[in-house]
Amino acid sequence: MVFSSLVFIYVFLTITLILYFFAAKSIRQKNVVLLLASLFFYAWGEPKWIILMLISTAVEYYGAIIVDQYREENPALAKAALGVSVSVALGFLFIFKYFDFFAFNFNSTFHTDIKLLGFTLPIGISFYTFQTITYIVDVYRRKAEVQRSYFRLLLYVSMFPQLIAGPIVKYVDVEKQLTARSTTGKKAGNGAYRFLIGLSKKAIFANVAGDIATQFLDGNLKELSVVGAWIGILAYTLQIYYDFSAYSDMAIGLGKIFGFDYPENFNYPYISKSITEFWKRWHISLTTFFREYLYIPLGGNRKHHVMNLLIVWAFTGLWHGAAWNFILWGLYYYVLIVLERLFLSDFLERKPAVLGHIYTLFFVIIGWVFFYFDDMERLKSFFWIMFGINGNPFTNITDKAVFVNHLLFFIVAIIAATPVSRIIKRYFLKLSRTNETWSLVCDGALIVSGLFLLFINTAALVGSTYNPFLYFRF
Amino acid sequence: MEQKKKVKPSLFRNNTTGIAFIMLIIFCLAIMLFLSIILPEKEISERENRTLAKFPKFTVSSYFAGDFNRGIEDHYSDTFPFRDKFLNVNDKLTKLTSQFSSGGDDAIVVIQTGERDLGGEGAGDAEKAQQEAEEEVTD
Secondary structure, eight states: OOTTSHHIIIIIIHHHHHIIIIIOOSHHHHHHHHHHHHHHHHHHHOTTTHHHHHHHHHHHHHHHHHHHHHTTTOHHHHHHHHHHHHHHHHHHHIIIIIHHHHHHHHHHHHTOOOOOOOOOOOTTHHHHHHHHHHHHHHHHTTSSOOOOOHHHHHHHHHOHHHHTTOOOOOHHHHTGGGTOOOOOHHHHHHHHHHHHHHHHIIIIIIHHHHHHHHHHHSSOGGGOOHHHHHHHHHHHHHHHHHHHHHHHHHHHHHHHHTTOOOOOOOSOGGGOSSHHHHHHHSSHHHHHHHIIIIIHHHTTTTSSHHHHHHHHHHHHHHHTOSSHHHHHHHHHHHHHHHHIIIIIHHHHHTSOHHHHHHHHHHHHHHHHHHHHOOSHHHHHHHHHHHTTOSOOOSOOHHHHHHHHHTHHHHHHHHHHTTTHHHHHHHHHHHHHTTOHHHHHHHHHHHHHHHHHHHHHHHHHHHHOSOOOOGGGGO | OOOOOOOOOOSSSSHHHHHHHHHHHHHHHHHHHHHHHHSOOOSEETTTTEEOOOOOOOOHHHHHTTHHHHHHHHHHHHTOTTHHHHHHHHHHHHHHHHOOOOOTTOOOOOOOTTOOOOOSSSOOHHHHHHHHHHHHHHO
């Protein structure tokens, strides 16, 4: 059940909202509603491996209790409990996500015959594994209090808005909200509007961009023109941003409706002036996780700096999928970031800002080629086509037509990926605060536009039969 | 390292407007849920010339394979209240996002997304979707 489906919005969410706001009175009852809804939501998509999430949470739950109890009198035991708990969580992730990849490559390199497990990836495992790790590590670091209720910890792990595609919420971020949170009318209204914005990004922008991208990227590469290749990867660049940031918007919005404050995950990544900046604006919760729970514990920039960066970027790549193209994609960013730290940042700072923008966008777009093609042969061919090396035509009539047909879409989608919406919002807010008449007009406009978005998106969802999120794969 | 928390300005001026908005949304959702329960379900779509997805039969194996739940999702979106009207709105929306031909003398072929024949190894999404739809019908 994806957020952008009719059954999610009009059945699951509707019933959950009604129970949460009208049936449950105390915070305890509200938590029960949320927990049951979340478990139902997860079991809907993952009927078998929900057990894995329950066990994984139990391991971290008991692990953290041991850590908390023995930190003073027996530090070695506390450390061991931390090590075992984290290893179990990562072990599950390894078995389900990476084992077959490593076994396959080992087999083909050393001509061995290790049996592949053939598991399908449990939904959201990459996200919730990291969330449970933040919990036990922060208990060990005394940043978080130990959680005495298994069900409350399970609620943190399984909260349906963020369970299957992030953002990766650190336990400390929501620790207090598990027992005391305020759902004000303002917050709930903002949350609902944010959800609708996210829904539009997905149901309209990402789906249209996705349609265009697959036409060029999934076809016969022998017939693809140079221009077609660039249009295709540009459409994919838009799709992946709208798709993934839509999911974060919807998660953050839903969180707000229920009184939770989740961290922001995207901050207009495509306006970055450097790759370093890009990664401060793209999937922020993942980079934060790797910085706080891997890079800094390794020694950060104080010792083995270049080595630490290599480890972090190899893992960042691998986190996105058990395939060579993701590893390449991670290492590609490693190289760019090391170059920036060495000299490129200084060089770019002395040049006009536009150069930084062009440089960043160019390399980010090239990066998405690595990200898209998990077939190495196609990856290579596509690169050759992009740079006109293997003699494909520069352009052809159909590519040109598809581009012209969607020109309006491209223009709107590109503009909407910049902070122009923030400027409109600020202007709107200023206007709404000038006098009482304008306030009423703006209130009305806000409510009507929200209902209009719901209507348009419902139509788009009725019209689209198939619209999975890209980040479901991770 | 504590991250600076920026407080985003609120879209809604006060709690009353916020509550009014969220209640209106819940109201709309609930109405549609109610209608989807009471309205008679169509079995055939004349508009698309196909049989609509039926409510799936429950078996333990189909449940654990996820087919049962997916079947419910398909059935629900196929029997969504005022489905045909929403499809008309969606058609207009699609035209808006995919039509920008300059008209006049430019000899540009207008091709709708998804209709392009890709041939070769990766058959297009439209084709796949059609195949899937056909399989469903024959099931």
